[in-house]
Amino acid sequence: MSSAATRPAGPDDLWSVDEHLDDILATVRPLEPIELQLLDAQGCVLVENVTVPVSLPPFDNSSMDGYAVRVADVAGASEEFPAVLEVVGDVAAGAADPVRVGPGQAARIMTGAPLPPGAETVVPVEWTDGGLGEGPASGMRARSLAPEGAEGQVHVYRPAEARAHVRAEGSDVRAGELALEAGTVLGAPQIALLAAIGRGTVRVRPRPRVVVLSTGSELVQPGEELAPGQIYDSNSFALTAAARDAGAIAYRVGAVADDAETLRTTIEDQLIRADLLVTTGGVSVGAYDVVKEALSSVGDEDEAGSGVEFRRLAMQPGKPQGFGTVGPDHTPLLALPGNPVSSYVSFELFVRPAIRALMGLTGLHRPRTRATLKADAALRSPRGRRQFLRGRYADGEVTPVGGAGSHLIAALAKADALIVVPEDTESVEPGGEVEVVLLG
Numbered sequence: 001m002s003s004a005a006t007r008p009a010g011p012d013d014l015w016s017v018d019e020h021l022d023d024i025l026a027t028v029r030p031l032e033p034i035e036l037q038l039l040d041a042q043g044c045v046l047v048e049n050v051t052v053p054v055s056l057p058p059f060d061n062s063s064m065d066g067y068a069v070r071v072a073d074v075a076g077a078s079e080e081f082p083a084v085l086e087v088v089g090d091v092a093a094g095a096a097d098p099v100r101v102g103p104g105q106a107a108r109i110m111t112g113a114p115l116p117p118g119a120e121t122v123v124p125v126e127w128t129d130g131g132l133g134e135g136p137a138s139g140m141r142a143r144s145l146a147p148e149g150a151e152g153q154v155h156v157y158r159p160a161e162a163r164a165h166v167r168a169e170g171s172d173v174r175a176g177e178l179a180l181e182a183g184t185v186l187g188a189p190q191i192a193l194l195a196a197i198g199r200g201t202v203r204v205r206p207r208p209r210v211v212v213l214s215t216g217s218e219l220v221q222p223g224e225e226l227a228p229g230q231i232y233d234s235n236s237f238a239l240t241a242a243a244r245d246a247g248a249i250a251y252r253v254g255a256v257a258d259d260a261e262t263l264r265t266t267i268e269d270q271l272i273r274a275d276l277l278v279t280t281g282g283v284s285v286g287a288y289d290v291v292k293e294a295l296s297s298v299g300d301e302d303e304a305g306s307g308v309e310f311r312r313l314a315m316q317p318g319k320p321q322g323f324g325t326v327g328p329d330h331t332p333l334l335a336l337p338g339n340p341v342s343s344y345v346s347f348e349l350f351v352r353p354a355i356r357a358l359m360g361l362t363g364l365h366r367p368r369t370r371a372t373l374k375a376d377a378a379l380r381s382p383r384g385r386r387q388f389l390r391g392r393y394a395d396g397e398v399t400p401v402g403g404a405g406s407h408l409i410a411a412l413a414k415a416d417a418l419i420v421v422p423e424d425t426e427s428v429e430p431g432g433e434v435e436v437v438l439l440g
């Protein structure tokens, strides 16, 4: 971090949402590339140009189950006057040394099997009697039940052009061509191509390892009994899920009690597996808000550039925030407020882009759109704060769900969008236009 030193400081000095985000993104660097197995590279950004080592398909092959024949042998064939050919054998997918097809001959061929030498075209089995002598066939009989299908005679009822139903070598992609460009995000279709050209591993930026830990002595793990005054820890679950959704490998650490020394040692223990740390709670002004206290001296505090700075943002929810780096590797840490909606909204606005920046992605942000406010009453927003209200978006309209309270988890669970009310806007009338962040 941080641009803090260059900012004017004062007791009422609030950071804007954009300044805080810029500070985070100026600090977070894409992770170093590594070689990963294909499936481990899913969702990652490729950092090499991948060229095709062997053409696809690697050899001419049939696109149908049928008979490989010579064009002249089936010219003019019809149901009334079928071409009658001698079946010289089967060519199954994977055949290394397929039988030769001579004049007046046919080889029974399966989809994906190499076009045998001598053959010029393929007639689908439905254009033949399948060797059964009973008129047009609907398919072949299983080899295990009728091995004689690989010999005898076949009646062909239709002619075929040269190379009909033949997938030519290299018709998909040719050896030496660029298969995928550096910068490509590897989804299922790209992984299909890499596998098809025989790549077992690829060089990518890895998924960041994100450690999520919540703080608060009142927190109880879901599934256990609540004692008086206690609540269930929802933040660490929400943010771990959100981190996975953003593309990270996320580790949830059970809630840490409000004790600075415990929190400090817990964070130090977690540094080994963290590319990014996220804490929730303990960042406001209460006597038990220990995150600030603990984070002033995590790891090597003497290292230049280390340290977490706590600041207040001109936003609602999410006013109190901490950001900086900790430990010998200057691991970025975002300290989010404890209120559940505040922590989730903060995650969406700040942690998600940071995760995607670590991955080397270019699209860091959720899509946004303009929408018409569908509501019974005007929305109110405090002057000077950018407000993020929860809403449901459909067909160009957004409907608020729940109120502005940052404890309203049930309303959050119904929302699929954040309604953005800018700093200079104190109310939005029904029918007015607002910006919405689509949560996907």
Ligand SMILES: Nc1nc2c(c(=O)[nH]1)N[C@H]1C(S)=C(S)[C@@H](COP(=O)(O)OP(=O)(O)OC[C@H]3O[C@@H](n4cnc5c(N)ncnc54)[C@H](O)[C@@H]3O)O[C@H]1N2
Residues within 6 Å of the ligand: 214, 215, 216, 218, 219, 231, 232, 233, 234, 235, 236, 280, 281, 282, 283, 284, 285, 286, 289, 317, 318, 319, 320, 336, 337, 338, 339, 340, 342, 406
């Ligand atoms: N005097 C002031 N009080 C508060 C201010 C302020 O400016 N002056 N800011 C308020 C705002 S805004 C927020 S946001 C919160 C932030 O507080 P902390 O980050 O210190 O969070 P906690 O006090 O630990 O908890 C707040 C709230 O959230 C509940 N919580 C915390 N962690 C979890 C969790 N993992 N799962 C579910 N719920 C959690 C906690 O029980 C509290 O109810 O400060 C305001 N106060």
Ligand code: MOO
Residues within 6 Å of the ligand: 315, 316, 317, 318, 319, 320, 337, 339, 342, 406
């Ligand atoms: O600004 Mo705090 O984050 O509501 O509720």
